[in-house]
Amino acid sequence: MRTYTFSFLKNIATFSFCICFCISATKAQKDSSFFKRTPKDTSKEKMNMDGVYDKPFLTMGKLPIAIGGYMEANTEYSGSPGVYNGFSFQARRVSIFLESSIAKNIKFNSEIEYEDGGEDIEVEYAFLDLELNPLINIRGGIILNPIGSFNENHDGPKWDFVDRPFSSTTLIPSTLSEVGFGLFGKYYHHLWSLGYEAYLTNGFDGGIILNSDGRTSLADGNQNPNKFEQNNSGLPMFTGRVSARNRKIGEFGVSYLTDVYNQWQTNDGLIIAPKLSASILAGDFQTAQFNNRFTITAEVAKVWVQLPANYIQNYGSQQWGGFVDFVGTLIQHKMFEWEHAKIELALRLQYVNYNEDGTFNQGGQKIYDDLWAITPAIAFRPVGSTVLRLNYTYLWQKDIFGNTPVQTATIQFGISTYF
DSSP states (O other), rough: OOHHHHHHHHHHHHHHHHOOOOOOOOHTOTTTTTTTEEEEOOOTOGGGGGGTSSEEEEEEEEOOOOOEEEEEEEEEEETTTTTTEEEEEEEEEEEEEEEEEETTTTEEEEEEEEEEGTTTTEEEEEEEEEETTTTEEEEEEEOOOTTTGGGGGGGGOOOSSSSSSHHHHHHHHOOOOEEEEEEEEEEEEEEEEEEEEEEOOOOOOGGGGSSSSOOOOOOGGGTTTTTTTTSSSSOOOOEEEEEEEETTTTEEEEEEEEEEOOOBBBTSSOOOOOOEOOOOEEEEEEEEEETTEEEEEEEEEEEEEEOTTTTOTTTTEEEEEEEEEEEEEEEEEEEETTTEEEEEEEEEEEEEOOOOOOOTTTTTTTTOOOOEEEEEEHHHHHTTTTTEEEEEEEEOOOOOOOOOOOOEEEEEEEEEOOO
């Protein structure tokens, strides 16, 4: 009954929104300036931490809110020796942005994401910023945790690749967002920009080790449907990132996350288990050279997880991995009716080790559980906010015994656009 009620209310809300929008659009016909496109932030001081605001928005007359969003869809054909997944179309996500300047130096920003054709509806982030001065600003609400650079800059139209990096979805469980509060700020000096973010939020749960994947997985520890209401361990998770950007060189960032993920005491304060922690240390680098015609984006992450005593061996206490993307503009010229259309060539290299330190008790044989992947890509951008991309991924993955790697090939064609 609750499912049908929720579906009914959701449809009513969507219908009401459409009616209101149509009424506004009808009135707007008398004033051609009613709709105004607010472009992405093009400030020279832009950093990765500004990713939540670096999006195109549409304002409507004197309404106090701006709206935007993006969508992703693709087709995929993949297979490995003896196993073929066949050909599929995938409607991955549609995201809606809502932003409002409530008063001077008070901003609200949010993203609501519809995944897999609406099967999952999630609040990606929804926070309030109070800007005191460039160095000290307060942020509270549902926050994108600043661990690595991808987590805060994951929008599909920004990338020439259909899939998100393995290290940024399985080690760093992007998109990672939690409810909490914290501070952020920036400082400028000549060619340099320095930035920081530091937040206390809710954290992971026992799904890190109590999962169906048969391995340590921070992504599974981020699936708690009640994570925006209650913290599993009762202790806050800390996430912080510091970064430095040079206009000529690029941006360097170092981030750290640490959390107690298990229930170690009862509601009345009785200690029932030792505290078990999970931590991530990540580094990232981005540079754009030759008038932004060649870019390099790289991220690496190291994970430490405390396991219960005598836990199953194939659950590793240490993991690490990363990716590096190379993107070059092959042609930038007027094509059809688009003045600044581009054709880009790209290459992504990836590695992830899910059990870096594991050994079997008998004989001390090393436990394997790692993968390599290479993805060449070609992308067409009629405008900067829209991309058509063709990817070919070849992946090698070893099991825990180190047997001959399973090789998987995947061909994908996808589209993604801001709107």
